[in-house]
Amino acid sequence: MSDTRLHIAIIGTGSGAFAAALKAVEREARVTIIEAADNIGGTCVNIGCVPSKIMIRGASIAHIQGHHNVEGLPLNTPVIDRKAMMQQQQDWVDKLRHAKYESILESNPDITLVRGKARFKDTHTLIVTNNDGSEQEICADKILLAVGASPSIPNIDGLKDTPFWTSTEALIAEQLPAHLIVLGASVVALELAQAFRHLGSEVTVIARSTLLSKEDEHIGEMLTTIFEEEGINVMLNTSPTSVTHNGQEFKIQMNNGEIVGDQLLIATGRSPNTASLDLDKVGVKTESRGGVIIDDHMRTNVDNIYAAGDCTNQPQFVYVAAAAGTRAARNMTGDNVAINLSVMPVVVFTDPQVATVGLSEKQAIDSGLSVDSRTLDLENVPRALANMDTRGFIKLVAEKENGRIVGCQVLAHEGGEIIQTAALAIRNNMTIEELADQLFPYLTMVEGLKLTAQTFNKDVKQLSCCAG
Numbered sequence: 466m467s468d469t470r471l472h473i474a475i476i477g478t479g480s481g482a483f484a485a486a487l488k489a490v491e492r493e494a495r496v497t498i499i500e501a502a503d504n505i506g507g508t509c510v511n512i513g514c515v516p517s518k519i520m521i522r523g524a525s526i527a528h529i530q531g532h533h534n535v536e537g538l539p540l541n542t543p544v545i546d547r548k549a550m551m552q553q554q555q556d557w558v559d560k561l562r563h564a565k566y567e568s569i570l571e572s573n574p575d576i577t578l579v580r581g582k583a584r585f586k587d588t589h590t591l592i593v594t595n596n597d598g599s600e601q602e603i604c605a606d607k608i609l610l611a612v613g614a615s616p617s618i619p620n621i622d623g624l625k626d627t628p629f630w631t632s633t634e635a636l637i638a639e640q641l642p643a644h645l646i647v648l649g650a651s652v653v654a655l656e657l658a659q660a661f662r663h664l665g666s667e668v669t670v671i672a673r674s675t676l677l678s679k680e681d682e683h684i685g686e687m688l689t690t691i692f693e694e695e696g697i698n699v700m701l702n703t704s705p706t707s708v709t710h711n712g713q714e715f716k717i718q719m720n721n722g723e724i725v726g727d728q729l730l731i732a733t734g735r736s737p738n739t740a741s742l743d744l745d746k747v748g749v750k751t752e753s754r755g756g757v758i759i760d761d762h763m764r765t766n767v768d769n770i771y772a773a774g775d776c777t778n779q780p781q782f783v784y785v786a787a788a789a790g791t792r793a794a795r796n797m798t799g800d801n802v803a804i805n806l807s808v809m810p811v812v813v814f815t816d817p818q819v820a821t822v823g824l825s826e827k828q829a830i831d832s833g834l835s836v837d838s839r840t841l842d843l844e845n846v847p848r849a850l851a852n853m854d855t856r857g858f859i860k861l862v863a864e865k866e867n868g869r870i871v872g873c874q875v876l877a878h879e880g881g882e883i884i885q886t887a888a889l890a891i892r893n894n895m896t897i898e899e900l901a902d903q904l905f906p907y908l909t910m911v912e913g914l915k916l917t918a919q920t921f922n923k924d925v926k927q928l929s930c931c932a933g
Contacts, residue, residue: 470495473797474591474605476583476742479507480783481774482611483566484790485797490575492798497603498570499593501582506566507613508775509783515561516636517653519554521660521814528663528816534853545664548639555637579603584743588767607769607797610742610749610757611790614735614775617754619648619705627710629729632657641666642728646717648705649732650676652813655688657730659815662697669698669724671705671717677813681825681860681874683840688815688876691856700724737776752778761803763793771797780809810888812881817857820884823872823891826862836871838862841917843877845925848908854878859913861887861897863921868896873914883911890914897921 471494475482478500486496504511527543570578581593583603591603616631618624630638632653643666647658650672662668670676670692676685676699689699700719707718708729715729737755744751750758750766757772759765759779765772771793773779774786785806792802813819829836840860843849849857857876864871873887890900901918905911916925 468495471607471798472497472605473607473609473794474499474583474603475609475611476591477507477611477613477774477776478502478505478566478578479611479613479774479786480509481786481790481793482507482609483569484787485609485611485773485794486576487569487573488791488794489798490573492794494575494794494798496576497579497605498576499579499581499583499591499603501580501596504562505570505578506562507611510562510565511558512633512636514783516554516558517632517656517660518814519557520550520636521656523550523554524660524663525816527665545641547641547664551637551639582741584741585747588747588769607771609763609790609793609797610739610765610770610772610776611774611786612738612742612776614737614781616731617734617736618731619733621705622707624705624708624731627708627715627729629708629715629731631731635661635730642726643667644669644726645728645730646671646715646724646726647730647732648717649730649734650674650678651732651734652677654730654732655692656814657732658697659692659695662692662695667696667698667726669700669726671700671703671719671724673702673704675701677819680819680821681827683858683860684819684821684874684876687857688819691817735775735781739776761805762796762801763789763804764796779804780806780811782809782811785809808888808892810884812884814881817854817876817878818880820875820877820880821873822884822888823870824862825872825874826860829862829871834871835865836862837865837921839917839920841913841920841925843913845916846877846910846913848910848912849877851908852878859883859917861900861914861917861921863897868898868921870895870897870900877910877913879910883914886911886914 473489473494473496475498489496530543581595583591583593586592593601645661645666645668647654647670658668658670676688692699704720705717709716714725716725739755756778759772759777763771763773773789773793775781792804795802810822826838840858843857844855849855860874862872875883897918905915
């Protein structure tokens with residue numbers, strides 16, 4: 466007997482794809498999931514979040530050994546075996562990929578994996594070019610596009626003819642460059658720039674404008690100062706015009722001079738992997754960079770085709786992809802649920818970490834809100850004093866009329882652990898007064914949120930420890 470259950474085909478095997486597959490099966494659909502890459506799991510576990518955070522953790526430990534300020538503990542310069550670090554990192558990647566992806570396929574008979582590259586024949590039919598070169602057709606009631614994104618390479622004269630790195634190559638490099646030049650000034654660029662500096666490389670960051678230019682300008686300004694204090698050369702408002710490589714060194718010509726280094730990392734954003742899908746055959750609309758245009762229900766303009774994750778016009782974060790995948794599956798199986806991205810916390814894993822949620826002061830004003838804000842330097846946070854690390858600040862943005870919190874920006878050690886409390890406050894329409902009245906444990910960094918809220922009505926420098 467033929468299987469009469471709803472059939473969903475999913476292109477991709479990253480977090481959005483797997484979240485959708487599991488939810489669809491839970492709702493009694495059968496799923497075919499299609500992957501062209503050698504490894505399943507997508508960007509996050511293989512070449513993104515997981516390996517980068519392991520590398521950053523190791524680099525941080527190396528840096529602390531030579532730069533802490535605790536008396537009685539002698540400083541030392543660690544001897545770094547980059548190859549051993551990388552091998553341990555990749556072992557963890559393999560373990561997590563098996564635990565979170567491969568083992569799920571092995572234990573779930575309602576999800577069928579097809580190895581190959583998919584493209585559209587019509588709105589219900591995919592042509593899959595198998596890895597052996599043969600082709601097969603897969604017909605489905607609903608189709609989800611979850612193909613992710615890849616590093617975007619700028620059109621700079623000579624660049625494509627050089628052995629530059631993207632983040633993929635940087636994370637598995639067995640040797641540390643003497644001088645790493647990083648082109649880019651957003652999340653990936655800054656995380657890896659600081660990690661390589663902490664491991665001992667000389668590092669130069671080339672920014673087209675400022676660091677993290679889309680965030681509150683105070684974040685970029687202070688992060689620039691912190692990077693320069695660590696010995697990172699930050700070149701702002703700089704645009705490369707050409708790149709050459711002589712077999713040993715990169716030479717980069719810029720609008721304000723030239724620079725030479727033995728390795729170049731290109732980290733200028735990521736572009737959706739949609740070019741090979743033949744979307745034009747079925748009329749799926751995309752934006753200028755190739756991202757699939759979807760609504761808050763993950764629907765494309767074609768009735769039975771949905772999309773989720775980095776290949777869409779939604780923000781490129783793994784947790785957004787997973788949430789979108791789950792909701793897409795629910796909607797493909799009869800629900801009517803939307804994704805709410807108005808309270809979306811973001812973390813940049815530099816040290817100190819950048820963490821934001823909601824609106825910046827400028828964004829709030831530009832959207833027509835009348836707002837007030839307060840910025841608390843970390844020298845006013847007892848835990849930061851105890852850590853002997855007062856680099857950074859916490860900022861809250863609130864509506865003037867009613868005190869409702871609409872945004873929070875953090876630059877602090879473990880800022881990522883602070884921001885979710887602010888996100889919950891915003892999501893629950895809390896006011897500055899209500900946040901200031903909460904009990905926060907002492908000594909913690911998140912207590913800084915309470916103190917920042919108190920600054921709207923008090924001078925916190927005049928409060929005793931644990932002041933309520």
